[in-house]
Amino acid sequence: MKQFIDFIPLILFFIVFKLDPLTVELAGHSVELGGIFSATAVLILASVVVYGTLLVLQRRLEKGQWLTLAACLLFGGMTLAFHSETFLKWKAPVVNWLFALGFLGSHFIGDKLLIQRMLGHAVQLPQQIWTRLNLAWVAFFLFSGSANLFVAFTYQEIWVDFKVFGSLGMTVLFLVAQGVYLARHMHDADTQDSKD
Structure with missing residues (x-):
């Protein structure tokens, strides 16, 4: 929410x-x-x-x-x-790339990955899964920023539509994919716990 x-x-x-x-x-x-x-x-x-x-x-x-x-x-x-929309066109790419940098940087700074800090209180996963999930967020933000930049400067007549609906759609699809991925691995973690 x-x-x-x-x-x-x-x-x-x-x-x-x-x-x-x-x-x-x-x-x-x-x-x-x-x-x-x-x-x-x-x-x-x-x-x-x-x-x-x-x-x-x-x-x-x-x-x-x-x-x-x-x-x-x-x-x-x-x-x-x-009085130039060029500055606003750079906002989404820069923000997305800074988020990607934050997720990537958490591989080298701190004791937990950024996604693990965000979801670790609610989900128990093996470290390998946390790493994959964190890298998926890096890839998502890099792609999202690049897509926003490409559309903003290539398809200027639809960049506002893409900024709203494209960004929202990409985020929803990514969150659904993440939920499916997590559900699969949470089930594996439950099976592993019951064996112990």
């Missing part, structure tokens, strides 16, 4: 991006809605609200959520400041 909370700002970004351009009066100011720049402003605002609410309710944010928020503020802010 919490993975999908991260998509709320992105979905709002998509909705505002797809609006026919219109001017709305808000607190005595005229606000333009529709298109990339108003959608970027909504993305920034929604990210601050979503992650701010999570911070208040949970009294903490995960490192990935901090990274996502910082990237949104940086790339979204640069998009608005320089």
Whole structure:
């Protein structure tokens, strides 16, 4: 569920991006809605609200959520400041590649792999399986970042659609595949425990 909370700002970004351009009066100011720049402003605002609410309710944010928020503020802010969507197009690839780097780095830094730190409290698996799973996350984030970059600069007319639905679809498919993989190995772990 919490993975999908991260998509709320992105979905709002998509909705505002797809609006026919219109001017709305808000607190005595005229606000333009529709298109990339108003959608970027909504993305920034929604990210601050979503992650701010999570911070208040949970009294903490995960490192990935901090990274996502910082990237949104940086790339979204640069998009608005320089009035160029190029900066926003780099956000998804950079964030995905930083996540890949984090998962890969956990092979060399710390006593547990990143995926093991995330799921180890709920699942018992042999170290070899944790390693494969962690490397699968590295591959997923590398692929996701590369796919986002390719679409953003090759198919500019659909990059926003891909950013929302492509990213969400890839994430759902990967999580389902991970669930199937884990279910198979959890069954093996149960069988191994009953033999002991």
